[in-house]
Amino acid sequence: MEDILRPIYQERASQANTLGVLMIKKRLKDIPVTDTFDAVLLVLVTEADSPVSIKHYTYHDKKAALYIVTENQLNEWLLLGSNKKIFDWLYEGKILFDRNEYIQNIKTELMEFPFYGRKLKMGLEFAKLIRRYMNGKAFFENDQYLDAYNHIVHSLHHLARLAVIEQGFHPEVTVWQQVKQIDPEITKLYEELVTSHEPLDKRLELLFLASEFLIHSKMKSGIQHLIDVLAEKEYWTINEMICHKEVQLYSVDLTMLLEYLIDKGIIEVVMKETKGQGVFHRYYKLGKKLS
Template sequence: MEHILRPIYQERASHPSTLGVLMVEKGLKANINTDTYDVILLIIQKDIEQPWFVKHYTYDENKKAALHIVSESQLKEWILLGSNRKIFEWLLNGKVLFDRNEYMENLKTELREFPFYGRKLKMGLEFAKLIRRYVDGKTFFENNQSLDAFNHVVHSLHHLARLAVIENGFHPEVTVWQQVKQIEPEIFKLYEELVNSLESLDKRLELLFLASEFMIHSRTVIGISHLIDILSTKEYWSFQEMLEHSELAPYSVDLEVLLEYLIDKNFLRVVSMETKGLGVYHRYYKVKEKLF
């Protein structure tokens, strides 16, 4: 296998910008992590113009291989935001074919140890997504749009599950429910009840919103810890200042809903400042004193 595909990656491995090359094989069973391909070759490079480049190959008549050339910055973004969940499986379980200055080995170690600061940020992002889905689902439910409410609730439980996995020091895998069943069986049970219960859909949703509210409340402090750390560095913030802050920018799509949720729960308060318009005020946000 490796010797057949070696010409594909060998030239790139010798390039000075290449940090590492690894190979992921599909194995005997169908594997979602390889997107039906028999082999994935991942090449990580520093300072390249195109952040992600993919080529597909055929070998041994009916076998398929995919070559992914990824910039280091793109890889870090995937790891931070969890926007490419297969990447964790590739990095942790892939076979290293080339490793410049132990880059791949150090990266694997960092992923396994999952430094606490990285966990705080990822928990914050999952919590923001959780609140977005929960609030939207509840709004749909109150407007008698049960199927749309169901869709959002399923997603909110998924984010709650991922949050629980991260809180326990693990990276959420593609098979997150398998992890949650072991780590947080209460959340797994909620999901099972939503999907398998014989109750009417509206009754299931009603009960789930009540249970979810308790679980969200119990995780709010740890879920917003990263956000509050940043917001506490200034007396008050405009929304635009938050969007422009490098560590708050990843929250951007879900940030408005999260802020309103935290105001409602008395974690933040609104500071109003006069504008040139009579009776119109600028809206700023401030962390409440003696919060935790």
């Protein structure tokens, strides 16, 4: 297959804005990280008209895909974890072209996983975790058990990803296989939820009790990024937080996360008068309960 695709990737490699080319081959009886294609060519470029461009090819009974991805899009995927298979592609792909060791440097950084990057990713996962958990609890309290189940499954997935990141690893496609080695208690909780023969309401009730403890155990590492940002000044409006270049990455979940942290005494609300009688601006500051 590589010989067939050689003219395609060689053409791309000759272009000045191409940073690197990887080939990912389909592995038998494996998770379809190539989306069932026999091979994927990943071409990384400095810039393009579109962040992602895809082409499909057929040769006899084989099929291949070409992905042209900009550097900015790749960095976003790596930061937000919004494209799980990209990690597998970078780990397992064969380097066909690498300008100034661009791809090799990315692979080295992924293996080392700098602590700052971990803090930000943990903040993203914890914010998503809290939204899912609180939504699930609200549905549960309103006897909407199937909706509660859906949200709590997602919250456990974010908890699992958080545990993996905390230990210095990137969550991959097989995140439950990873977390089984890292934090088996989370895996056990997940298995009890999805395999137990107890009535659904009883399963959820027990899970909310158990997961509260696990969430609390991950809270310190999960909110450290936000705490570091808020320490930059004494008072913040919600808009100032959302507009912060790093906090805006999880701004969708920020309001619910703030309410959770206010309830835990980690963030305090400061009221400031407006021109309207009895109406106050809400400002936020770090509380004293940070241990």
